[in-house]
Amino acid sequence: MRRIAIQGIVGSYHDIAAHKYFKEEDIELVCCNTFEEVFEAMKKDSNVIGVVAIENTIAGSLLHNYELLRDSGATIIGEHKLRISHSIMCLPGEDWGTLTEVNSHPVALAQCRDFLQHHPQLKVVETEDTAASARDIKEKGLKGHAAICSKYAAELYGMKILQEGIETNKHNFTRFLVISDPWMADELKVRSKMNKASIVFSLPHNQGSLSKVLSIFSFYNINLTKIQSLPIIGREWEYMFYVDVMFDDYLRYKQSIDAVTPLTKALKILGEYAEGESTI
Secondary structure (H helix, E strand, O other): EEEEEEEEEEEEEEEHHHHHHHHOOEEEEEEEEEEHHHHHHHHHHHEEEEEEEEEEEEOOOHHHHHHHHHOOOOOOEEEEEEEOOEEEEEEEOOHHHHHEEEEEEEHHHHHHHHHHHHHOOOEEOOOOOOOHHHHHHHHHHOOOOEEOOOOHHHHHOOOOEEEEOOOOOOOEEEEEEEEHHHHHHHHOOOHHHEEEEEEEEEEEEEEEEHHHHHHHHOOOOOOEEEEEEEEEEOOOOOOOOOOOOOOOOHHHHHHHHHHHHHHOEEEEEEEEEOOOOOOO
16 A cells, blocks of 8 residues: 655545545545645655645645755656635535635635625635535534535535536636656656656856756657746845756667756756646
8 A cells, every 4th residue: 555645634636636635545544734734754764655746736835845855855757637626614514604704725725706796795804725614614513604615525524515617717627747756756757658747957157057958858859738937035136947848769868868967957857757647
């Protein structure tokens, strides 16, 4: 049985993503309050695998998680893209007429802004986790409270679903990275399907330094699917560039890395893996 560290509790979207990715395996969740705790759990036990959200199609990138990943020394072994669908739920004995407050994670609340505007009678209160909002309402018997989270969490904690699919944008996906200690990477990743890599580097303060790197990737037919810059603390106007690339030919990809390395500073491959599936 694999031990999987996630941010959140049973019923959270991280829980769903972990079970979707390891769909043919038995897993034991290591539930953490923060992303820092996820990486700490992996550090304490090298057999623990992490599942960490890295970007959402609406909310954008989780910038701090890029830094945590780079500093941790962990390796990306896979990814999963999960369709995020929110439901609003309450205690079984309540209904719309008795509700005065709605609880959820701030990102989930933001993704349901249009729905909430149609229910101005509900006081919006931010919490640390979507699923924990449902659990706390049920365990504490909080009358008048509603939670926004997954339908799965409602079923787990015995809550009554009032309405499903309340998110504003139906094209709402979160991309989760699956990460491990480097020594486990070869065992875990699907090498036969490997077609994606994540790298990070900084650049000298020279004119056209970034365009030269991008030109080399283009020459080797490497497709850049994402580029994210983050400032380097203590070094004004210098940045780390986090880049995701796709490739059909692994040798050409390695040649492109060899070609760009002399033009960059501190280039590091964060992981080579298979492009993740998208699931509902």
